[in-house]
Structure formats: C-alpha cells, structure tokens
Amino acid sequence: MSIRSWFGRPTGPTRLWAGAVTAALALTFLPAGHASAADVNNARNAGFESGLSNWTCSANSGTTVSSPVHGGAAALKATPAGQDHARCVQTVAVRPNSTYTLSAWVQGGYTYLGVTGTGTTDVSAWTPDSASWKQLSTTFTTGASTTSVTVYTHGWYGQAAYYADDVSVYGPDGGGTGPSPTVPGAPSGLTVSGTTSSSVSLAWNTVPGATGYHVYRDGTKVTAVTGTSATVTGLAASTSYSFQVTAANAAGESPKSAAVTGRTSAPTGPGPALPKHAVTGYWQNFDNGATVQKLADVPSQYDIIAVAFADATPTPGAVTFTLDSAGLGGYTVDQFKADVRAKQAAGKKVVISVGGERGTVTVNDSASAASFANSVYSLMRTYGFDGVDIDLENGLNATYMTQALRSLSAQAGSSLIITMAPQTIDMQSTSNSYFRTALNIKDILTVVNMQYYNSGSMLGCDGKVYSQGSVDFLTALACIQLEGGLAPSQVGLGLPASTRAAGSGYVSPSVVNSALDCLTRGTGCGSFKPSRTYPDLRGAMTWSTNWDAAAGNAWSNAVGPHVHGLP
Incomplete structure (x- = not known):
C-alpha cells in the first residue's frame, strides 16, 4: 500500500505568461451591445443544460456540474492536466460578411474565450483566475465565404479548473440553430421501473422541446441523461428514496416533476449488506x-x-x-x-x-x-x-x-x-x-x-x-x-x-x-x-x-x- 512520491509537477510560468501576453494582444473587453431584431444566439447548448452536447473537450477534460452555475442548472467545468489545457470547442454556423459578438461567463482558473476560422481576424479574450463569475466578450467579422467558425474555451497548463456558462455568439442567424427554444414543461408520468439492492430505475414521458433530463434524488441532482429513463446507483439496500425529474434545453430547465418513491430491495448476496458508512x-x-x-x-x-x-x-x-x-x-x-x-x-x-x-x-x-x-x-x-x-x-x-x-x-x-x-x-x-x-x-x-x-x-x-x-x-x-x-x-x-x-x-x-x-x-x-x-x-x-x-x-x-x- 506504500506509493511512490510524485515530484516535479510542471507549472510552466514562462509558457503561461508568454501565452497570456500573446492573448492579451487580441484581448477586447466589450459590452454586449445592442443586437438587431434579427440577431440570435447561434451557439447551441450555450448553457450546458444538455451536458456536453455540441461541445468537444480535449483529453476528456470537460464535464458539467450543477454548482457553481451562472444561469440555469448546469455549467461547464474543464480541468487542465499535464500538457493538456482543457480546450472545449463548438462549430457554430454563421453568415458571410457579418459581425458577431462572442461572450461567455467564466470563473475559476485562467480562462480563455476565442474564435478561429473567421476568414478575417481571429480574436480572443482572457482573464486571470477569478473567484466569481466574470463576463468575457469580444467581436469578430466573418469573411466573404465563411459559413462556420470554431468557438473555444480553454484554461492553462498547471492551473486550476475553470468554469464557463451562458456562451453566446450573437449576430445574424447562421442557419444552425433555428428558432430560439423555450424552457420545456415539467416531465409527467414518472414511475419506478425497477429496483435492486443498490439501484432504482426510473422512466417518464417525453417532453416536447427537451434535449435532456436531470434526475434528482431527495432534492439533489444525481445524473443527467438524454433519454426518458435512468438508473440511479450506489444506493443503500432496503432504503426508500424520493425522485424527481426535470426537462432541459438551451433555454433552461423546467420545474421538477411530481415526486415518486423508490425503495431498494433487500441484499441478494450472502450475508447482510454493507452499512451505509x-x-x-x-x-x-x-x-x-x-x-x-x-x-x-x-x-x-x-x-x-x-x-x-x-x-x-x-x-x-x-x-x-x-x-x-x-x-x-x-x-x-x-x-x-x-x-x-x-x-x-x-x-x-x-x-x-x-x-x-x-x-x-x-x-x-x-x-x-x-x-x-x-x-x-x-x-x-x-x-x-x-x-x-x-x-x-x-x-x-x-x-x-x-x-x-x-x-x-x-x-x-x-x-x-x-x-x-x-x-x-x-x-x-x-x-x-x-x-x-x-x-x-x-x-x-x-x-x-x-x-x-x-x-x-x-x-x-x-x-x-x-x-x-x-x-x-x-x-x-x-x-x-x-x-x-x-x-x-x-x-x-x-x-x-x-x-x-x-x-x-x-x-x-x-x-x-x-x-x-x-x-x-x-x-x-x-x-x-x-x-x-x-x-x-x-x-x-x-x-x-x-x-x-x-x-x-x-x-x-x-x-x-x-x-x-x-x-
């Protein structure tokens, strides 16, 4: 059970500040401005209410969390590790020869927000580590033949995890998002579909407009799924739990469903089950x-x-x-x-x-x-x-x-x-x-x-x-x-x-x-x-x-x- 000591964690101060200075040259802190009536948020799953849908994070560095969040019920948490700086990206549809405002709310370690593939000048914004939510914002203009860009967030080598929420790419509709969604209604028909000594399986009805669902056990969110069923594991045997479900999309999270009670079965193996602790x-x-x-x-x-x-x-x-x-x-x-x-x-x-x-x-x-x-x-x-x-x-x-x-x-x-x-x-x-x-x-x-x-x-x-x-x-x-x-x-x-x-x-x-x-x-x-x-x-x-x-x-x-x- 003895383990080897671990030495030499690279912090890379030279790389960090060199990268920070480079990013600072492109840094632009701008107010969101006044969008025209035709402008929409072209980012999909902008509030991470549907997990990492539409986003890809390097080296499995990203996940979604229920706290801290800026809006809705979820936010991105991305953790740099080793030589990976936790880059999370989304391809966003845009119109040629158009101006867009890119913004996001961030918290935690060194955080970068930027866009590539604009066809003109790619831009970025960054901030040192922040203990509270801070908005990064910048603008970019697309080239004559640009129909999509890559929006990204990332942290920095050897630094703490960062959080991001409510990403927006406001400007003319690029055709990739369609009409702005509305918050879905609460799920109905929640039932307990099965139990074991350590799990409870749930099922519910589809909610129109929902892209995902959040499952709550005794008031605490325990999992998020895209379908209309889930199994909650790691439960104590012969114990009753209360469950609720919400529906979510890019616009936000619905109210909670009516609660159902699921009771785990008695242990099936030899001898009594393990105690809770x-x-x-x-x-x-x-x-x-x-x-x-x-x-x-x-x-x-x-x-x-x-x-x-x-x-x-x-x-x-x-x-x-x-x-x-x-x-x-x-x-x-x-x-x-x-x-x-x-x-x-x-x-x-x-x-x-x-x-x-x-x-x-x-x-x-x-x-x-x-x-x-x-x-x-x-x-x-x-x-x-x-x-x-x-x-x-x-x-x-x-x-x-x-x-x-x-x-x-x-x-x-x-x-x-x-x-x-x-x-x-x-x-x-x-x-x-x-x-x-x-x-x-x-x-x-x-x-x-x-x-x-x-x-x-x-x-x-x-x-x-x-x-x-x-x-x-x-x-x-x-x-x-x-x-x-x-x-x-x-x-x-x-x-x-x-x-x-x-x-x-x-x-x-x-x-x-x-x-x-x-x-x-x-x-x-x-x-x-x-x-x-x-x-x-x-x-x-x-x-x-x-x-x-x-x-x-x-x-x-x-x-x-x-x-x-x-x-």
Whole structure:
C-alpha cells in the first residue's frame, strides 16, 4: 500500500505568461451591445443544460456540474492536466460578411474565450483566475465565404479548473440553430421501473422541446441523461428514496416533476449488506514487523477486510493466492476459510486485494482481462471472498481493466464487492486511467479508498495546492472525486493506521474524523470548505489492520465509531 512520491509537477510560468501576453494582444473587453431584431444566439447548448452536447473537450477534460452555475442548472467545468489545457470547442454556423459578438461567463482558473476560422481576424479574450463569475466578450467579422467558425474555451497548463456558462455568439442567424427554444414543461408520468439492492430505475414521458433530463434524488441532482429513463446507483439496500425529474434545453430547465418513491430491495448476496458508512482495513498475509493476525483477530469495527495480496502467475492477467501459513504462526487454510465465513456471518465483507506497491499484475488486452476475471472468480469460490480490491500502484489500462471487472461481475452476480485503492496522483483528473476505470464501472463499483499518503503536495478541486497531513488535504482531494462523477457512497478516505505504516502522510484519527465531518456535515473544516455536503460518503480505509493492532487499535477505536455515526 506504500506509493511512490510524485515530484516535479510542471507549472510552466514562462509558457503561461508568454501565452497570456500573446492573448492579451487580441484581448477586447466589450459590452454586449445592442443586437438587431434579427440577431440570435447561434451557439447551441450555450448553457450546458444538455451536458456536453455540441461541445468537444480535449483529453476528456470537460464535464458539467450543477454548482457553481451562472444561469440555469448546469455549467461547464474543464480541468487542465499535464500538457493538456482543457480546450472545449463548438462549430457554430454563421453568415458571410457579418459581425458577431462572442461572450461567455467564466470563473475559476485562467480562462480563455476565442474564435478561429473567421476568414478575417481571429480574436480572443482572457482573464486571470477569478473567484466569481466574470463576463468575457469580444467581436469578430466573418469573411466573404465563411459559413462556420470554431468557438473555444480553454484554461492553462498547471492551473486550476475553470468554469464557463451562458456562451453566446450573437449576430445574424447562421442557419444552425433555428428558432430560439423555450424552457420545456415539467416531465409527467414518472414511475419506478425497477429496483435492486443498490439501484432504482426510473422512466417518464417525453417532453416536447427537451434535449435532456436531470434526475434528482431527495432534492439533489444525481445524473443527467438524454433519454426518458435512468438508473440511479450506489444506493443503500432496503432504503426508500424520493425522485424527481426535470426537462432541459438551451433555454433552461423546467420545474421538477411530481415526486415518486423508490425503495431498494433487500441484499441478494450472502450475508447482510454493507452499512451505509463503512470502514475498510487491509489484512496482511505476511509478517513485516506489524502485529501478526488471524482473520478472526480483526476488530469488529472493520466492515470490509481486504486480504493483501493476490500474486501474479506466469499467465498474463491471472492471479493466485497462497496463505503464508508459516509466516502467520501456523495459520491453516481451513482456519482461514472458516474465519472468512465467520466474518461474513457477522455482516462483514472479505475481498482479495490485487497489487500493492510491488504488484506486477498486468491486464492490457482481452485475453489477460479474461484471465484476470476467471482467476479472481476462482479464488472467490475457493476461499469464499466477496469480491476484489484493485490496488495496482504501477498503472492500469482502463479499457481492459473495465472489461475484466465487468466479466467478473457477470460471473459473480450483483452481490460482488469491488473496491479500489488508487494513489493520489491517479485521481487528480477524470482523464487518468484509474479514475476512468472507476467511472466506467460506476454501476457495479462499491468504493474507491484513495491513498492520502506517501504523495507530497497535490491540487485540490479548487485548484489550490495542499500538503498532505491536514484536514484540507483530505477534503479538497476528496472533492475531486465527489465532483468528478463518483457517487458519495463510492468515496472513502484512505489513511495509514500509524506512523510506521507509511513513509509519510499519517494523521491522527481526530484529523480523519474532522475531514469526515467536513464532507458529510460541513463542520470541522480547515481553510477549504466544500460548496456542499455529502452525507452519503462511504467512510474510511486504513493500511493496515496489523499496523492498527501494533498501535493498540487506536485508529479503528477512534475512526470506526465515528464512521458508523455519520449521518
């Protein structure tokens, strides 16, 4: 579970200011002016009410968010990463020999707004990072044969995410938008079409003029779709939820539909379902100086026990597990299996963890994906494991790991537990392979317990740099996952159980509890305070139950009851 430090984050100050000066030469801050009666906004999905429809963002850098917004119910959030500056573009139909006013409202990091392909002089506007909404505006004239232009927004290398909303290209109708839309009416006929122990499926009637729909659970927007059905996942078993739907188009969002109640079913797998808030602990199948334990010795505060680790075999993708009986004081396979069953009877889940700091499992094609799924399922049947933990600290292939986990799910069924333990750098952007894998399997994923240690300083979701070992480090980095597409119930905080358990990043249990309170209740925060609370946050994880035992179980005795007492 130890990870490599990450150094040398490029900030590129020379490139940044050189680019800023160049852009400033074309910068024009203009009022919107008086449009003629024939002028229209030629931009489509200008307020991002239909997700990223009509927009394309480089390197999967863009997404839509419900907060902050300038108008309507959605806005663009685009996050520069590495050498990508989060460029989002739209091709807009225009008329030749015509003048247009280009504008947008922006917030956050360095933000650029511009247009290319005008046939005359391409123009742009920019602003340094802004804590509140600011309008960028400029004008351009099309050439004699220009019938379309490319409108773009982008940030800058190494800078914070930016937000954009209410983009407009006002001028003569280029023929690409048609009549201006009106806000659609509220959807009717909302019904619950199906349930599982962790999901509720919904369906509703088509709304004329709508280009998309937003789904709300207990008053909070949880997903956006273009069709007239959706499945809300990551729910607790045997629990009732209230759902509403709105219709949206470029003109805005409708009122909410009448509410319906959907209740998830009882768990279908062996033993009780996981609690709403859960504690995960890694159990060491080896002796490295921490307390040697049998599985039965793991304290009851732990809800998910990850057995560390499965080993690679000569077959690419395949894994195996051998109990270290000698290193564990003569612990037999039969005792181990009996202890797995006893933990499950007590409501716990036991999974096999794949990887670790020195793990060499590679899944990079369809054959190795199949081998991974088949071998993990074989271990589940042999030892009684409830699922798998992905702790591949030397990289993974999002395409084929997704394929492998979906194949495993097809074999194991809906009771399968899938946990992940990525390094902090792996979850800095939705374009990273680990983050993409988690989003790809969101409907079958249990929890991502990111490792908040051995990482040094990292960017939070507000674009600021935070040093590990603080409440802000935990909350601002968790915010990236919470606002990047994972359900709160799929996010956990991973910390060392003692100073000996990791090279750096240990914090006292009181700091862990403060971060949990900040994220779920809005209390106990440091300088960073999330824009909203996440009462469904799954909980916390530690490396390891053995190091916890070596420190008198101080971590689980303090964090365990706190997690289980969250709202």
